[in-house]
Amino acid sequence: MKKPMRIKTPLIIASLLGWVSLSTYAQEPNLKVCAAADEMPYSNEKGEGFENKLAQLVGNKLNRKVESVFWTDPRYFVRDYLDKGLCDVVIGVDTDDPRVSTTKSYYRSGYVFISREADNLDLKDWNSPILKKVQKIAFVPATPAEVMLRAIGRYNDMFNYQQELVGYKSKRNQYVKYDIPKLVNEVSSNHAEIAVLWGASAARYVKESKVPLTMTLIPDDNKRADGQKVGHHYSTSMAVRKGDVALLTQLNQVLESEQDAITELLEAEGIPLVSE
Numbered sequence: 001m002k003k004p005m006r007i008k009t010p011l012i013i014a015s016l017l018g019w020v021s022l023s024t025y026a027q028e029p030n031l032k033v034c035a036a037a038d039e040m041p042y043s044n045e046k047g048e049g050f051e052n053k054l055a056q057l058v059g060n061k062l063n064r065k066v067e068s069v070f071w072t073d074p075r076y077f078v079r080d081y082l083d084k085g086l087c088d089v090v091i092g093v094d095t096d097d098p099r100v101s102t103t104k105s106y107y108r109s110g111y112v113f114i115s116r117e118a119d120n121l122d123l124k125d126w127n128s129p130i131l132k133k134v135q136k137i138a139f140v141p142a143t144p145a146e147v148m149l150r151a152i153g154r155y156n157d158m159f160n161y162q163q164e165l166v167g168y169k170s171k172r173n174q175y176v177k178y179d180i181p182k183l184v185n186e187v188s189s190n191h192a193e194i195a196v197l198w199g200a201s202a203a204r205y206v207k208e209s210k211v212p213l214t215m216t217l218i219p220d221d222n223k224r225a226d227g228q229k230v231g232h233h234y235s236t237s238m239a240v241r242k243g244d245v246a247l248l249t250q251l252n253q254v255l256e257s258e259q260d261a262i263t264e265l266l267e268a269e270g271i272p273l274v275s276e
Contacts (some may be wrong), residue, residue, distance in 0.1 A: 001255040009035045009068050011124050015124050016020065020115075025238070028062070028063055028064045028065075029064065029068050030064060030065045030066070030067035030086045031055075031058070031059045031062060031064040031065065031067065031088065031089065032067045032069055032086070032087040032089070033055045033059075033066055033067065033069065033087060033088070033089050033090070033091060034069055034071065034077055034081050034082055034086075034087040034089065034090045035051065035052065035055065035068040035069065035070055035071070035091070036049075036051075036070065036072075036074065036077075037070040037071065037072050037081075038072070039074070039253070040180075040181075040204075041113060041201065041203070041204040041269065042091075042092060042199075042200075042201075043068075043091075043177075045068075045070055047068075050092040050265060050266065050269045050271075051092050051206075052068070053265055054091050054092075054262065054265065055068070055089075055091050056262065057258060057262065057265070058091075058238075058254050058258075061254045061257070061258060062254065067167070068267075069081060069087035077090075078090075078099045078100060082100065082239075082240075082241055083241060085241075086100075088240060088241070088244070088247060089239065089240055089247065089251065090146060090238060090239040090240075091238055092236050092237075092238070093237055093238070093239045094140070094236065095234075095235040096233060096237075097237075100239035100240065100241065100242060101239060101240050101241070101242050101243070101244065101248050101264050102237040102238070102239045103238045103239070103248060103251045103252050103255055104237065104252055104255055104256075105235035105237050105276060106236065106237065106238070106255050106272055107235070107236050107262070107263070107266050107271070107272055108199075108233060108234065108235040108236070108257065108273065108275070109198070109199045109200045109219045109234070109236070109272055109273060110198075110199055110200065110217050110220060110233040110234070110272065110276050111143070111144055111145060111196060111197065111198055111217075111232045111233075112196070112197060112198075112199045112202065112215045112217050112218060112272060113195075113196055113215075113216040113218060114184060114187050114194065114196075114197060114202060114206060114213055114214070114215055114216075115186065115187060115193065115195075115213065115214050115216070116187060116190070116193075116211060116212070116213060117211075117212035117213060117214045118211075118212070118264060119193065121166050121193070121194070121214075123194070123214075123216045124216070125218060125221075125222070126148045126151070126152060126222050128219070130194075131152060131194070132152070132154070133156065134192075134193035134194055135192075136158070136161050136186070136191065136192035136193060136194075137149065137154065137158055137168065137192060137193070137194045137195070137196060138156070138161075138165060138183040138186045138187065138192045138194070138195040138197075139162075139183075139195065139196045140178045140183070140197065140198075143198070144222070144230050144231065144232050145197070145262055147224050147230050148196075148222055148224070148230055149196075150224070150225065151200075151222075151223070151225045151230075158181045158272070161192075165178065165182065165183065166178055180197065180201045180202055180205060181205045183195050183197060183202075184197070184202055184205040184206060184209065184213070185209075187210040187213060188209045188210070188213060189211075198245065198270045199215065199217065199271055200236075200266075200269075200271040201217070203269055203270035203272065204269055204270060205268045206270065208264070215272065217272045217274070218232045219232070219245075220232045220274075235276060238251050238255070244274040
């Protein structure tokens with residue numbers, strides 16, 4: 001009589017369990033995020049910026065560990081990091097930035113006037129008469145603030161003051177950084193009456209100021225001297241390399257499902273939000 005075949009059931013079961021274990025717990029690749037090494041309140045190497053927190057939120061939803069790839073000069077991070085594959089996603093860029101593929105917008109903010117609450121300045125827009133009277137207005141060059149200061153005839157008045165704020169540096173082939181906490185402090189310390197800054201960059205320092213400050217959102221209906229509109233409200237998106245449709249789709253899904261949580265994080269930061 002032929003001996004029955006002996007099935008090694010335990011070995012087969014063990015092999016199947018091993019296969020299931022490997023497939024179930026296979027790790028997704030790290031989510032490589034292009035991040036600024038020292039551009040607070042957005043991002044730093046300690047993970048203290050609100051964009052660091054947003055990156056973690058996205059990574060958690062995608063079940064991928066966030067790996068921050070830090071850059072120091074914002075002028076070249078797309079060319080030298082994102083396009084070369086050293087990182088895969090940027091948390092905060094202008095919506096429709098032509099260098100990249102951008103997601104749907106996840107917030108819209110604007111430029112603000114910052115003044116001391118005790119001064120009770122009548123600041124509504126760039127036509128406010130007080131702007132003609134104050135001695136010092138802190139701002140970042142090459143922003144809508146500079147364009148409008150030129151339009152109302154106050155740019156030349158502020159030229160020497162602007163050099164004090166950054167310290168003289170040759171701008172040729174180098175990135176000149178204006179320190180946002182310092183510009184807010186110019187107002188709280190009474191060295192300047194007003195600052196004009198991007199709301200998302202200034203909100204944290206306005207909240208932290210020991211001297212109560214007022215942040216007034218500037219309307220988005222401004223025109224320069226030749227009648228051309230000067231935008232003051234802008235939308236922000238996340239971005240990937242052009243052609244990375246799969247990751248772009250995933251990010252849009254996260255933004256759709258987590259918009260409430262993202263808005264809560266931004267509001268906790270104090271960022272003035274405006275409707276799209």
